Amino acid sequence: MERRNYNPMNDYLFKFVFGREERKRITLSFLNAVLGREGVDELQDITFIDRDIEPQFAEDKLSRLDLYGVASDxxxxxxxxxxxxxQHMEKRTLYYWARMYQxxxxxxxxxxxxxxITINLLNxxxxxxxxxxxxxxxxDIQSGHRLTDDLEIHFIEIPKFQVKSIKELKRLExxxxxxxxKLSEEEMEELAMSETAIREAIQAEHV
Known part of the structure; x- marks a missing residue:
């Protein structure tokens, strides 16, 4: 498998691979890995929705959620x-989350x-x-008691990922x-063989 000369986190490429109805299985695999869903708790379906967020602040432009949908649960x-x-990534995240929750x-x-649920995939x-x-x-700051699970915000910081043997990687890893x-051609081949949805994502990049 050839080494990539492009970034899979490119906005347009990401939407092309993960935001298509015919490739929903790829998206669900990624979501279940991020959310730690297994077995009967796995998300079985997602309905993609195109949605714009109107600018509310002077420095805002019209913002489009990269990928938005309603899951089977x-x-x-x-x-x-x-x-x-x-700048202000934390506030931006909360703003997007609040509009989604409303x-x-x-x-x-x-x-x-x-x-x-907001998932921030960061380069x-x-x-x-x-x-x-x-x-x-x-x-709760003192007791750690969770008020509600209605708010869940994930940050996945890709530069912090440390490459190790493909066989040792867990699902989200x-x-x-x-x-x-960061993978060599041989490692990419092994990764594709280890996870069906990842193999399908790699194939979709070349459609």
Whole structure:
């Protein structure tokens, strides 16, 4: 398998591979890996939705969620890919999450608010933690009690991923290896053989 001369995290390429109805299986595999879903808890389907966010601030331009959909369990999921470090990434993430969570119509019950999950796939290091995958939620600062699971924000910082033997990689690590562009031709071949969805993603890049 030839070594890539392009970045799989390119916005257009990512949407082409992960945002197509006919390649939904690839997206679900990635989502289940990020969310740690296994067996009966795995997401079985996702409905892709095109959605624009109107500018609310002076410095904003019209923003488009990179990949937005509603999963089979009702969760609203936004995957945003960032190649460069934008200012105020934390606030930007919360803003996008809040707009996604604001899904009920006037007069509806708050019970109709669906869980909203944001996944930030970053091509740069941003957080102080050394691990490449960090998950934030709503917790009591002192006791650690989780108020609700309606808010879940993931940061996947690809530069923090350390290459190791493909056989030793866990499910999410295999996807991080796919996005990292750090693998040799032989390692890419082995990675493709280790995960069907990753092999399909690599094949889709060349369609």
């Amino acid at each position: 009702g969760s609203r999921i936004n995957i945003e890919v960032q190649l460069v470090n934008l 899904s009920i119509r006037r007069g509806d019950s708050y019970q109709k608010l669906d869980r909203a 740069f290091a941003m957080l102080p933690q050394q691990k490449p995958h960090t998950v934030y939620g709503l917790y 295999r996807w991080m290896a796919y996005f990292s562009n």
